[in-house]
Amino acid sequence: MFTAKVSEKSKSLMFKVAVATFVFLFVVMLGPGLLNLDSSQVLAKSKGGCKQVAKAAKRACNAEVLDDYWIANGNCKNIPDSDERSDCIQEAKAERKESKEECADQFDARKDLCEALGEDYYNPVIEPAEFVLPENIGGSADPNPYFPLVPGNRWTYKTSEDGEVTETITVEVLAGESITIEGVECVVVRDIVYEGDIDDPNPDDDADAIIEDTFDWYGQHEDGTVWYFGEFSLAKEDCEEDEDSCEGLYTEDGSWKSGYEGGKAGIIMFGDPEAEVGTVFRQEIALGDAEDAGEVLSFGGETVDVPAGTFDTDVVKTLDFTPIDPAATENKYYAPDVGVVLEVGFEDDESTGERVELIDFIAGP
Numbered sequence: 001m002f003t004a005k006v007s008e009k010s011k012s013l014m015f016k017v018a019v020a021t022f023v024f025l026f027v028v029m030l031g032p033g034l035l036n037l038d039s040s041q042v043l044a045k046s047k048g049g050c051k052q053v054a055k056a057a058k059r060a061c062n063a064e065v066l067d068d069y070w071i072a073n074g075n076c077k078n079i080p081d082s083d084e085r086s087d088c089i090q091e092a093k094a095e096r097k098e099s100k101e102e103c104a105d106q107f108d109a110r111k112d113l114c115e116a117l118g119e120d121y122y123n124p125v126i127e128p129a130e131f132v133l134p135e136n137i138g139g140s141a142d143p144n145p146y147f148p149l150v151p152g153n154r155w156t157y158k159t160s161e162d163g164e165v166t167e168t169i170t171v172e173v174l175a176g177e178s179i180t181i182e183g184v185e186c187v188v189v190r191d192i193v194y195e196g197d198i199d200d201p202n203p204d205d206d207a208d209a210i211i212e213d214t215f216d217w218y219g220q221h222e223d224g225t226v227w228y229f230g231e232f233s234l235a236k237e238d239c240e241e242d243e244d245s246c247e248g249l250y251t252e253d254g255s256w257k258s259g260y261e262g263g264k265a266g267i268i269m270f271g272d273p274e275a276e277v278g279t280v281f282r283q284e285i286a287l288g289d290a291e292d293a294g295e296v297l298s299f300g301g302e303t304v305d306v307p308a309g310t311f312d313t314d315v316v317k318t319l320d321f322t323p324i325d326p327a328a329t330e331n332k333y334y335a336p337d338v339g340v341v342l343e344v345g346f347e348d349d350e351s352t353g354e355r356v357e358l359i360d361f362i363a364g365p
Helices: 009-032 039-047 049-076 082-117
Strands: 154-161 165-181 184-195 210-220 224-236 264-269 280-282 291-297 305-308 310-311 315-322 326-333 339-345 350-362
Touching: 049 082, 082 280, 154 339, 165 210, 184 224, 264 280, 305 339, 305 350
Parallel strands: none
Antiparallel strands: 154 165, 154 350, 165 184, 184 210, 210 224, 224 264, 280 291, 291 315, 305 310, 315 326, 326 339, 339 350
């Protein structure tokens, strides 16, 4: 019978490995319990939650690009004419390259957002009992002055590009309507975008001009902070190449709901924005569909002149952006007791010439 001999040096090495293994298992499985932590939290922090999400989104984006390419490639190969077929395939390849570059840009933007927010997983704690009932806002509960969700409040805006009006927008807090999301009874706000310059727009009389019709869902926390719980949006399909073939079609792109398929609520306006100057925050998260974020840039010191009037007292200025479209950013200006009074668009930090100005504000009863 052969008996192996183990040297003292090997014994020492084996002992060190055993101790190291025990310490690892203790930290991961037993340590968290003694420290009143969940072992998954320990592992999550070690992986870097925010950037892991960004990497997953990039993989999904690239997979979608390949899917779109091969569908386009297959359609091209069904073209009888060889020259047209070849041109079609080359165009599909060019679109694939451009789309992959967009995926890379989105990934970089998500990483930048992670740097601003930190590496913790985004998982806001929602306590329904801490939210104000919609019918109490403006009554027993003061509304957030910069996002007043008082039933009946109605805003009218006009979008212009280089001075020419392109859209008319109405936003109304619907009285007597609510939706319960993750246990929170949310306010319903209807946001309608009409094509062109329309005076006194009405969804019944001007139905043919509607290019987007959205129902937004908000909840006001007892500390005054307004949370965004999702939206249901219908918009006319973008059919620039063949408008006739798409007439009357609508898409639900951008619709999302907190608690559904990974969607999570975000903050649309802080209860005390003055204390949050410099804070970067998520407004929504439904990966790949809705990823708006913002930063409170300033409180006070801004004067805004729009058709609805001049606002120069305690104006809040924010920067709004999304990793889905990294080049596009927007400055929003909020006036107390009114809300949004002006939006200014930028592309790669250069003005686009687009402004959304408040035309009229009617306070609810």
